[in-house]
Amino acid sequence: xxxxxxxxxxxxxxxxxxxxxxxxxxxxxxxxxxxxxxxxxxxxxxxxxxxxxxxxxxxxxxxxxxxxxxxxxxxxxxxxxxxxxxxxxxxxxxxxxxxxxxxxxxxxxxxxxxxxxxxxxxxxxxxxxxxxxxxxxxxxxxxxxxxxxxxxxxxxxxxxxxxxxxxxxxxxxxxxxxxxxxxxxxxxxxxxxxxxxxxxxxxxxxxxxxxxxxxxxxxxxxxxxxxxxxxxxxxxxxxxxxxxxxxxxxxxxxxxxxxxxxxxxxxxxxxxxxxxxxxxxxxxxxxxxxxxxxxxxxxxxxxxxxxxxxxxxxxxxxxxxxxxxxxxxxxxxxxxx
Numbered sequence: 001x002x003x004x005x006x007x008x009x010x011x012x013x014x015x016x017x018x019x020x021x022x023x024x025x026x027x028x029x030x031x032x033x034x035x036x037x038x039x040x041x042x043x044x045x046x047x048x049x050x051x052x053x054x055x056x057x058x059x060x061x062x063x064x065x066x067x068x069x070x071x072x073x074x075x076x077x078x079x080x081x082x083x084x085x086x087x088x089x090x091x092x093x094x095x096x097x098x099x100x101x102x103x104x105x106x107x108x109x110x111x112x113x114x115x116x117x118x119x120x121x122x123x124x125x126x127x128x129x130x131x132x133x134x135x136x137x138x139x140x141x142x143x144x145x146x147x148x149x150x151x152x153x154x155x156x157x158x159x160x161x162x163x164x165x166x167x168x169x170x171x172x173x174x175x176x177x178x179x180x181x182x183x184x185x186x187x188x189x190x191x192x193x194x195x196x197x198x199x200x201x202x203x204x205x206x207x208x209x210x211x212x213x214x215x216x217x218x219x220x221x222x223x224x225x226x227x228x229x230x231x232x233x234x235x236x237x238x239x240x241x242x243x244x245x246x247x248x249x250x251x252x253x254x255x256x257x258x259x260x261x262x263x264x265x266x267x268x269x270x271x272x273x274x275x276x277x278x279x280x281x282x283x284x285x286x287x288x289x290x291x292x293x294x295x296x297x298x299x300x301x302x303x304x305x306x307x308x309x310x311x312x313x314x315x316x317x318x319x320x321x322x323x324x325x326x327x328x329x330x331x332x333x334x335x336x337x
Contacts, residue, residue: 001137002130008138009149012038017082019136020105021098021112023090023129025119026140031179032115035140036086043111044084051079055110059089066097073101073110083110090116095124102135145174145182153183157190161199169202173209185209216242217249221256224333225290232333236326246325250310253329257306261299263291302332 003011012035015022022039026032040048048054055072062068072085087098098114105112119126119139129137145153150170154162162170174182189208193200216239223231239249263270270291294302309328313321 001133001135003136003138006148009152011136011138013042013152015039015042015111016136017043017111018107019111019134020102020109021114021129021132021135023114023116023125023135023137024140025116025126025138027118028140028179029117031140034179034183035138036113036115040084040086040113043113044082048081048084051077051081053077053079053081053083055083055085057085057087059087059091059094062087062090062094062097069097069101069112070104073105073112075110085110085112087112087114090114090125092119092124095128098125099128099132102132105134145171145179147171150174150186153186154190157186159190159193159200161193161197163199163201166200166202166205169205173205177210181210217244217252218256220249220329221253222286222290224253224329225256225260225294227333229330229333232326232329236322236329240322246321247310247313249325250306250313250328253332254303254306254310257299257302257332260287260291260294261296261303263287264294264296264299298335301335305331 024032024036024039040054044053055075057068057072069085069087075083077083087094090098098112101112114125114129116125126137126139129135147167150167151162154170170186173185177185185208189200189205192204192208216235220232220235220239223235266272270288291299305328309324312319312324317324
C-alpha cells in the first residue's frame with residue numbers, strides 16, 4: 001500500500017503494528033535514515049537496539065544468504081517486546097527474498113523495515129510493496145519539510161511557543177541545510193529553550209543555526225551589489241590567487257542578482273521573494289537592503305551584463321578571463337553608485 005503526504009507523516013509517527021512490512025525509499029539517504037529511525041522507535045521503542053530487539057541486515061549480506069531475513073523475522077528475542085528487522089540499502093534484486101519473508105510473516109514475528117535508494121516507477125521492489133496490503137510503501141523526495149512537519153518536530157522536542165515569524169525562519173533554514181543538520185539544529189533550539197516559556201524568536205534561531213563561513217566570493221558580490229568599487233580589485237586578486245575560475249564567479253553573481261530580482265519583483269514584498277528564492281536567512285537583511293536599492297530594472301540590467309559576460313567567458317576569446325569578469329563587476333558596481 002502506498003502512502004504519501006500527511007498520511008505518510010502520520011504513519012511514521014504511529015506505524016500499524018498489524019502490518020508485516022514498511023518500505024522507505026528516497027534519493028536522500030539521511031532523510032530515509034531519519035524516517036526509518038522514527039518508525040523503528042515507534043514500533044519497538046527507543047531501547048530496542050540496547051535490548052537486542054533490533055536486527056540490521058545489509059543488502060550485500062542478504063544477497064549471500066537469502067534465508068537470513070526470514071530467520072531473523074522468526075527468531076525469538078532474549079528480551080520481551082516487539083522486534084524489528086531492518087534491511088538496509090535494498091535493491092530490486094532482493095524483491096523476491098523480501099516478498100517471501102512478508103508472505104511467511106505472522107503476528108508476533110519481527111516487523112520488516114526496508115530502506116532503499118531512489119526507486120523508479122518500474123522498480124519491482126516498489127511495485128511489490130505497493131501491491132501488498134500487509135506492507136506500506138513510502139517514497140521520500142527532495143522537497144523541503146512542510147510547515148506542519150517542522151511544527152511536529154518542534155512539538156516532539158518539547159517546544160510549544162513557536163510564533164509564525166519564527167516558524168517561517170525555520171522553513172527558510174530547512175531549505176539550505178541537510179535533513180540531518182536541520183534536525184540537529186531543532187534539537188539544539190529545543191535544548192536552549194528548555195524550561196523557557198517565552199516564545200521562540202528569529203534572533204534566537206539565527207544565533208543557534210549552524211555557523212557558515214562567508215566565502216570571499218560572496219563578499220566580493222556583496223561589494224559589487226553595494227557599489228564598493230575600491231574593494232573589488234583586491235578581492236579579485238585574492239580569488240585569482242586561490243584558483244577560483246571566472247566562470248564559477250559569474251555563476252555565483254548570476255545567482256545573487258537573480259535572487260535580488262525575485263525580491264524586487266515579488267508581489268508580496270522582498271521578504272517573500274527571498275523566501276521563494278530559498279536564500280540563506282542569515283543574509284536576508286543585507287540582501288533586503290540591496291534589493292531595495294537596486295529595484296527591478298537595475299537588476300535586469302545587471303543580469304544582462306552577467307549573461308553577456310558568461311557567454312564571453314565560455315567562448316574562444318583570447319582576452320584574460322579574470323579581467324573580463326572584473327570589468328563586468330565594475331560596470332555593475334558603477335550602476336549601483
